Amino acid sequence: MSGVPSEEGARVPAGRVAGLAGVVLCGGQSRRMGRAKAWLDFGGEPLLARVVRRVAEAAWPVVVVAAPGQDVPALPAGVTVVRDAVEGQGPLRGIAAGLEAVAPHAERAYVSATDAPFLTPAFVRRMAALQQGFAVAVPHAEGHHHPLASVYGCAVRAEALALLAADRRRPFFLFEQVPTRVVSPELLLEDEALAAADPELWSLRNLNTPDDYAAALAAAGLR
Structure with missing residues (x-):
């Protein structure tokens, strides 16, 4: 895709996983939050910019998937915004759009939601290692899967689009259809780097309501 920077032929910066891109979805309607999550202030920067910055420490290129006409905050240099042309089909459509955008430059991508303020690069790297x-x-933690904290091979876009065409929009349907590794918290924390950086796996913590946002700010020592 034009406009997505490539580092092909260049040395991969320390900490970035070769062949791994990043995709951050921000097109949700944030009904329970009552305002756009992408613009929530977290430590002096918009939440979307914070998450993109964290993902970019482990993956490149990074694209943000936004809804048509959606206003997004300023993002780190080199990050591209792509528009999901079909609204209302949930995260699987955004995942497919993001994979399409990065496929010319990477074999796989870590896919994140916007509302993950405690995401650590060590978590992204561990998930990439486990996806091999x-x-x-x-x-899979606390009784459910986390499709927006996962690594997808770019080749699964075809299966995702077929599911969407059949009106089967849940990411879980994709997990049933392609070879999928379900990762437990115990397996994640076997990695010493992740266990040191995020022993409680707060990388999986999302903000869905104003109370969630207030609690996250308090946990981070922010007002």
Whole structure:
């Protein structure tokens, strides 16, 4: 895709996983939050910019998938915004759009939601390592899967589009269809770097309501 920077032929910066891109979805309607999550202030920067910056420490290029006409805050240099042309089809459509955007430059991508203020690059790297040999690696914690904290091979876009065409919009349907590794918290924390950086796996913590936002700010020592 034109406009997405490539580092092909260049040395991969320390900390970035070769062949791994990043995709951050921000097109949700944020009904329970009552305002756009992308613009929530977190430590002096918009939440979307914070998450993109964290993802970019482990993956490149990074694209943000936004809704048509959606206003997004300023993002780090080199990050591209792509527009999901079909609204109302949920995260699977955004995942497919993001994979399409990065496919010319990477074999796989870490896909994140906007509302993950405690995401650590160590988590992204660990998920990338665990996805090796599988089409998808998805965490399963506290009784449910986390499709927006997962690594997807770019080749699964075709299956995602077929599911959307059949009106089967849940990411779980994709996990049923392609070779998927379901990752437990215990397996994640076998990695010493992740266990040191995020022993409680707060990388999986999302902000859905104003109370969630207030609690996250308090936990981070922010007003």
